Amino acid sequence: MNLNNKTILITGGTGSFGKEFINLVYKKYNPKKVIIYSRDELKQYELEKKLNAKKYSNLRFFIGDVRDLERLKMAMKNVNVVIHAAALKQVPTAEYNPFEAVKTNIIGAQNVIEASIEAGVRKVIALSTDKAASPINLYGATKLTSDKLFITANNYVAYNNTLFSVVRYGNVMGSRGSVIPYFLSMKKSSYLPITDINMTRFSITLQEGVNFVLYCLKHMWGGELFVPKIPSYKITDLAKAISPKAKIKIIGIRPGEKLHEEMITESDSLNTIEFKDHYVVMPNTIYMKWSREQYLKHKHNHRAKPCEIGFSYNSNMNKDFLSVKDLRELIKLNIKL
Numbered sequence: 001m002n003l004n005n006k007t008i009l010i011t012g013g014t015g016s017f018g019k020e021f022i023n024l025v026y027k028k029y030n031p032k033k034v035i036i037y038s039r040d041e042l043k044q045y046e047l048e049k050k051l052n053a054k055k056y057s058n059l060r061f062f063i064g065d066v067r068d069l070e071r072l073k074m075a076m077k078n079v080n081v082v083i084h085a086a087a088l089k090q091v092p093t094a095e096y097n098p099f100e101a102v103k104t105n106i107i108g109a110q111n112v113i114e115a116s117i118e119a120g121v122r123k124v125i126a127l128s129t130d131k132a133a134s135p136i137n138l139y140g141a142t143k144l145t146s147d148k149l150f151i152t153a154n155n156y157v158a159y160n161n162t163l164f165s166v167v168r169y170g171n172v173m174g175s176r177g178s179v180i181p182y183f184l185s186m187k188k189s190s191y192l193p194i195t196d197i198n199m200t201r202f203s204i205t206l207q208e209g210v211n212f213v214l215y216c217l218k219h220m221w222g223g224e225l226f227v228p229k230i231p232s233y234k235i236t237d238l239a240k241a242i243s244p245k246a247k248i249k250i251i252g253i254r255p256g257e258k259l260h261e262e263m264i265t266e267s268d269s270l271n272t273i274e275f276k277d278h279y280v281v282m283p284n285t286i287y288m289k290w291s292r293e294q295y296l297k298h299k300h301n302h303r304a305k306p307c308e309i310g311f312s313y314n315s316n317m318n319k320d321f322l323s324v325k326d327l328r329e330l331i332k333l334n335i336k337l
Contacts, residue, residue, distance in 0.1 A: 001081070001123060001217045001218045002029070002218075003025060003028075003029040003031050003081065003214075003217075004029050004030045004031070005030065005031070005032045006029075006031055006032055006080040006081055007031070007032050007033040007034075007035070007078055007079045007080050007081070008025065008031055008033070008034050008035065008079070008080065008081045008082075008083070009034075009035040009037055009062075009075060009076060009079045009081070009082050009083070010022075010034070010035070010036055010037065010082075010083045010085060011037045011038070011066050011082070011083070011084045011085055011086035011112060012037075012038055012066075012084075012085040012086030012087065013035075013036035013037055013038050013085065014036060014038045014040060014043035014044055014046075014047050015038075015085060016172060016175055016206055017083075017085045017127065017172075017206070017209065017210065018036060018038075018083075018085060019047065020206045020207060020209075020210045021083065021210050021213070022034060022036075022051075022056070022059065024207070024210050024211065024214065025214075026055065026056065028214070031058065032058065033058045033059075033060060034056075034058065034059050034060070035060045035061075035062055035075060035079065036059065036060065036061050036062065037062045037064050037066075037072075037075050037086075038062075038063070038064070038086065039063065039064065039065045041063055044061045044063065047061075048061060062075045065104075065108075066084075066086045066104060066108030066109075066111055066112055067103050067104060067107060067108050067111065068111070069111040069114060069115060072111050072112060072115035073115045073118055073119065075115075076115045076116060076118075076119035076121060077119055078119075079116075079119055079121050080121065080122050080123070081121065081122065081123050081124075081217065082112065082116050082121050082123075082124040082125070083124075083125055083127070083213065084109065084112050084124065084125070084126040084127065084150075085127045086104070086108065087104060087105050087108075087127075087143070087146075088100060088101045088104045088105055088139070088142075089129075089139065090139070091131075091137050091138075091139050091255075091256045091257070092255075092256075094137065094138045094139040094142065095137060095138055095139075095255065095256060098138050101138055101139060101142050102142055105139070105142035105143060105145070105146055106142050106145045106146055106149070109126065109145075109146035109149050109150065110149055112124070112126070113149060113150065113153045113164065116162055116164075117153070117157055117160065117162050120160045120162065121162050122161070122162065122163065123162075123163050123165075123217055123220060124150070124153075124162065124163065124164045124165075125164075125165050125166070125167055125213055125216060125217060125220070126146060126147070126150045126164070126165075126166050126167070127166075127167055127213070128143055128146070128147050128166050128167065128168035128169075128225070129143050129168065129169075129170070129171075130168065130169070130170040130171075130202065130261040130262060130263045131143060131258075132144040132146075132147055132168065133168070133262045133263050133264065133265050133268070134262060134265050136256060136258060137255075137256030137257075138256075139256070140256075147166045147168070147225060150164045150165070150166050151164065151165075151166060151223055151225065151283050151285075152283075152285060154222045154223045154283070154288065154289070155285060155288070162222075163220060163221065163222030163223075164222055164223070165216060165220040165221075165222060165223065165224045165225070165226065166224070166225045166226065167212065167213050167216050167225075167226045167227075168225055168226065168227050168263055169202070169204050169209055169212070169227065169228055169230065169263070170201065170202035170203075170204060170230070170261045170263065170315070171201065171202075171261075172204055172205065172206050172209055173203055173204065173205050173206070173330060173331075173334050173335070174206070174331075174334055174335040175206075179201070179235070179238065180238065180242075180331060180335060181335070183238065183239060183242045183243070184242060184331075184335065186243070186246075187242055187243050187246075188243075189243075189246060190246060190247060191246055191247040191248065191249045192239045192242070192243055192246045192247075192248060192249065193249050193251045194235055194236065194239060194248050194249065194250055194251065195235075195250070195251055195252060195253045195254060195257065196235070196250070196252070196253055196259055197235070197236055197248070197250065198259060199234070199235040199253075199259055199260070200232050200233065200234055200235065200259075200260050200261070200315040200316045200318075201232065201233060201235065201238075201260075201261055201315050202230050202231070202232055202261050202263070202315045202318070203230060203231050203232065203233050203322055203327075203330070204228065204230045205330065205334045206334070207334075208228070208230070209228075212226070212228045212278070221290060221295065222289075223282070223283040223288050223290075224280045224281070224282065224283070225280070225281040225283075226278060226279075226280055227263045227264055227278060227279040227280070227281065227313065228277065228278045229277050229278055229279070229320075230320075231318065231320040231321060231322045231326075232261075232315040232316070232318040232320065232321050232322070233321060233322040233326075233327055234321070236248065237322070237323065237324045237327060238327055240324045241324045241325075241327035241328040241331065242328075242331070244324075259316075260314050260315045260316035261314060261315040262312065262313065262314040262315070263313050263314070264279060264281060264307075264311070264312055264313035264314075265312055266310050266311070266312045268281050268312075269307050269308065269309055269310055269311040269312065270284075270309060271283070271284050271292070272306070272307040272311065273292070273295070273296065273304045273305065273306055273307065274304065274305055274306070274307050275303065275304050276303060279307070279313060280295075280304075282295065292306075
């Protein structure tokens with residue numbers, strides 16, 4: 001999708017994704033307007049101060065919560081594209097405040113859907129997480145529900161042609177609360193705490209994540225769940241990359257934490273299509289406006305193939321693993337020390 005002369009709204013736009021999205025969109029396109037919709041006035045103030053006022057003269061800041069449907073409806077007037085990035089994302093926080101996570105991640109998702117349909121938004125992409133695949137914590141459960149809401153929203157768009165899709169990937173390298181900043185903060189320590197020596201994780205940089213969303217915006221039909229093909233790493237290799245002389249202290253897996261990240265389950269394999277650089281989990285509802293056969297036959301999808309039954313995409317069984325050297329270079333390029 002060409003974003004020139006388009007109005008784009010990003011929920012949770014003051015987060016890491018929103019900042020990088022703004023950066024790349026203004027480099028590649030000439031949008032009519034970009035609206036940052038979020039509830040934290042301080043983060044909006046700080047972001048606005050960092051940006052060049054002349055370069056981003058058509059950037060707008062909207063204070064609002066995705067829990068507030070009427071505010072969303074007001075913000076989405078004349079909007080062409082919505083990126084839904086707002087969520088309560090901390091696993092322990094969601095466990096301790098369960099209904100707050102439900103109100104933001106589920107009810108908020110439905111509000112975004114309803115406001116988008118009423119405003120006649122053309123395309124909506126919701127950001128998901130690996131934790132939504134076979135969820136074992138409340139955060140993952142709320143995001144799985146959100147994913148289902150966005151996919152199914154395509155079924156009841158009657159009076160306009162709003163399209164909804166989902167993009168799912170793992171934790172972004174260096175994101176707040178993730179393991180890399182934590183290890184870096186303990187770089188000079190004599191040991192690094194590791195939950196399990198067998199643990200693996202997927203790796204994606206912020207720029208890669210934003211570029212993938214832009215790709216999905218261009219190619220989405222409405223109803224797909226997009227998953228990028230990205231490398232994995234061993235948690236022990238990450239420790240070596242950051243502090244090769246530090247000893248490892250095993251502390252055990254935390255509540256709600258998985259040994260390996262998973263983005264496509266075996267059950268999903270029945271509806272998953274593989275491309276060169278990504279996977280697409282097809283909607284399994286009978287009410288979709290298009291079929292898997294149509295999708296496979298489309299000229300853009302001529303190199304696609306269905307995945308084998310029983311296939312799963314997880315960080316442990318990945319074909320592509322980062323070495324200690326690879327990790328060191330990625331951290332140097334993508335993490336601000």
